[in-house]
Amino acid sequence: xxxxSADIKRIVIYLLLSFSLAWIPWIIMNSxxxxxxxxxxxxxxxxxxxxxxxxxxxxxxxFLTRLMTKEGxxxxxxxxxxKGHLKYYVLAVLLPVAVGLLRCILIRQMHLGEKxxxxxxxxxxxxxxxxxxxxxxxxNTFGEEYGWRGYLYPKLESVGNRPLAIIAGGxxxxxxxxxxxxxxxxxxxxxxxxPYVGILLMCGFCVVLGIFFHWLTQKTGxxxxxxxxxxxxxxxxxxxxxxVVNADDAIQKVPFSATLLLFAPTLLYLLFLPFLMxxxxxxxxxxxx
Amino acid sequence: MQGTVxxxxxxxxxxxxxxxxxxxxxxxxxxxxxxxxxxxxxxxWTDFLxxxxxxxxxxxxxxxxxxxxxxxxxxxxxGVFSQDESKRKSVMMAAVPDGTARQIYGKYVVMFMTYAxxxxxxxxxxxxxxxxxxxxxxxxxxxxxxxxFLMLFVQMFLRSVDVPFLVRFGSKYGKYVLILSYILILFAxxxxxxxxxxFENMIEGIWDWCIRLMNGELEEEALFIVSLLPPVSxxxxxxxxxxxxxxxxxxxxxxx
Numbered sequence: 364x365x366x367x368s369a370d371i372k373r374i375v376i377y378l379l380l381s382f383s384l385a386w387i388p389w390i391i392m393n394s395x396x397x398x399x400x401x402x403x404x405x406x407x408x409x410x411x412x413x414x415x416x417x418x419x420x421x422x423x424x425x426f427l428t429r430l431m432t433k434e435g436x437x438x439x440x441x442x443x444x445x446k447g448h449l450k451y452y453v454l455a456v457l458l459p460v461a462v463g464l465l466r467c468i469l470i471r472q473m474h475l476g477e478k479x480x481x482x483x484x485x486x487x488x489x490x491x492x493x494x495x496x497x498x499x500x501x502x503n504t505f506g507e508e509y510g511w512r513g514y515l516y517p518k519l520e521s522v523g524n525r526p527l528a529i530i531a532g533g534x535x536x537x538x539x540x541x542x543x544x545x546x547x548x549x550x551x552x553x554x555x556x557x558p559y560v561g562i563l564l565m566c567g568f569c570v571v572l573g574i575f576f577h578w579l580t581q582k583t584g585x586x587x588x589x590x591x592x593x594x595x596x597x598x599x600x601x602x603x604x605x606x607v608v609n610a611d612d613a614i615q616k617v618p619f620s621a622t623l624l625l626f627a628p629t630l631l632y633l634l635f636l637p638f639l640m641x642x643x644x645x646x647x648x649x650x651x652x
Numbered sequence: 653m654q655g656t657v658x659x660x661x662x663x664x665x666x667x668x669x670x671x672x673x674x675x676x677x678x679x680x681x682x683x684x685x686x687x688x689x690x691x692x693x694x695x696x697w698t699d700f701l702x703x704x705x706x707x708x709x710x711x712x713x714x715x716x717x718x719x720x721x722x723x724x725x726x727x728x729x730x731g732v733f734s735q736d737e738s739k740r741k742s743v744m745m746a747a748v749p750d751g752t753a754r755q756i757y758g759k760y761v762v763m764f765m766t767y768a769x770x771x772x773x774x775x776x777x778x779x780x781x782x783x784x785x786x787x788x789x790x791x792x793x794x795x796x797x798x799x800x801f802l803m804l805f806v807q808m809f810l811r812s813v814d815v816p817f818l819v820r821f822g823s824k825y826g827k828y829v830l831i832l833s834y835i836l837i838l839f840a841x842x843x844x845x846x847x848x849x850x851f852e853n854m855i856e857g858i859w860d861w862c863i864r865l866m867n868g869e870l871e872e873e874a875l876f877i878v879s880l881l882p883p884v885s886x887x888x889x890x891x892x893x894x895x896x897x898x899x900x901x902x903x904x905x906x907x908x
Contacts, residue, residue: 406786406792408779408782408792408795408797409779409782409783409785409786409787409792410779410783411775411776411779411782412776412777412779412780412783413783415775415776415779442655442657443657443761482872484872484873484876485872485875485876487876487879488872488875488876488879491876491879491880491882491883492879494883495879495882495883495886496801496882498882498886499768499771499801499804502768502772
């Protein structure tokens with residue numbers, strides 16, 4: 364079997380595993396509990412272990428695929444690579460925070476939700492927490508990054524090319540979230556074309572986010588900066604909303620058009636596309652130097 | 653070549669495993685203790701697991717055991733340095749380009765990994781246990797995520813203070829100093845509990861603070877200080893690494 368067909372086989376095994384390992388528990392949970400109860404509500408914590416396990420499905424799938432296809436772990440991008448790459452780690456934290464702040468400005472400009480009344484100390488606390496709280500939570504997003512950016516994207520690059528990896532990888536990543544999107548994750552349930560438009564938007568969102576995360580992985584040869592950026596995007600940006608609105612759920616009650624506009628700052632990540640396309644380094648299924 | 657981090661991971665796998673398995677062990681021990689005390693006539697799982705809710709006795713016991721495990725882990729990780737305290741090996745390492753920095757870097761990474769594993773495993777175990785209590789009692793316990801988060805950064809901060817001393821004076825003396833400091837703290841607590849009338853109030857105050865932390869009900873100022881801790885700890889850890897790099901060769905002179 365040549366390299367290309369071996370990689371295609373690996374991609375298929377990986378996708379089957381990562382989708383089934385995440386979708387089965389999600390579908391069971393969605394059928395047994397209300398989504399907003401187990402995924403985002405006050406009772407979320409007792410289900411956190413399940414979310415950690417299912418969120419780590421891509422990492423488990425990567426490990427199992429490598430084991431089943433006897434691929435080994437030579438190019439697993441698990442090294443920290445801090446030396447000379449510290450700036451990328453800093454960027455992984457600061458850029459998603461900047462995107463979150465832009466979103467806050469948009470919320471205030473559109474007068475969405477009940478305005479938050481905060482003291483200077485509270486504002487500083489929230490800002491600090493938005494930057495630092497997601498760091499330990501990066502172990503959760505590491506599961507995804509190790510699978511998507513650490514395995515799928517390089518494999519897609521080696522069977523096709525980089526644009527294919529970015530587009531197909533992003534769409535697959537977006538589709539992977541489908542059991543959550545159909546229950547109202549990110550976009551709610553009250554919008555035209557529900558739930559298909561939501562799934563489509565999630566795919567687009569993931570393609571754009573994937574550009575930045577893939578660029579970080581490329582530049583450092585490590586999956587940790589992308590894990591941190593992913594964690595800050597998920598947790599830090601949500602925390603920043605408290606700077607402008609009184610309650611966490613205020614944003615969930617805004618019209619769909621406003622929700623779409625709130626995702627606009629994410630398009631900033633498109634700026635990384637030219638850099639990503641510029642040169643083919645480190646990845647492409649090759650062992651990082 | 654696998655590098656020094658790999659070497660440290662292999663050498664210190666016991667500590668890493670401790671970080672991973674201590675939190676589930678803490679929960680298992682607490683449940684066992686609770687069962688030993690409570691099993692008898694009229695035992696019901698609902699009543700038993702209710703003891704783990706915020707006002708239950710078992711909840712307090714669990715936090716206490718978790719803290720003991722946490723400080724135990726701190727003591728054990730001093731051993732990370734003891735394994736490489738040979739003059740010949742250290743001088744050879746120093747002769748390699750970037751040898752000093754790589755040697756110390758590996759130690760700092762493995763220490764951080766031990767504490768990070770303790771945190772991850774703690775959150776996972778706590779959430780799983782919270783799920784069991786929720787399934788049986790229908791109520792959610794106070795979760796320890798914030799406490800574990802705080803513990804991770806406090807641990808990093810404390811390490812960043814004492815590691816340069818370990819590097820400079822050797823782990824043997826460093827370990828003695830650490831054990832001595834624990835004994836002194838224990839004595840101080842014992843004496844305070846015997847002679848200070850407000851001791852119980854102090855303990856209640858600390859307990860109340862922990863509960864408010866877990867509930868996310870801290871005052872503005874306290875919350876600000878808590879949110880300052882992670883950046884301060886990370887900065888201190890990095891500075892501590894730099895200081896340790898400078899002190900290491902001086903420490904090597906004391907090795908046998």
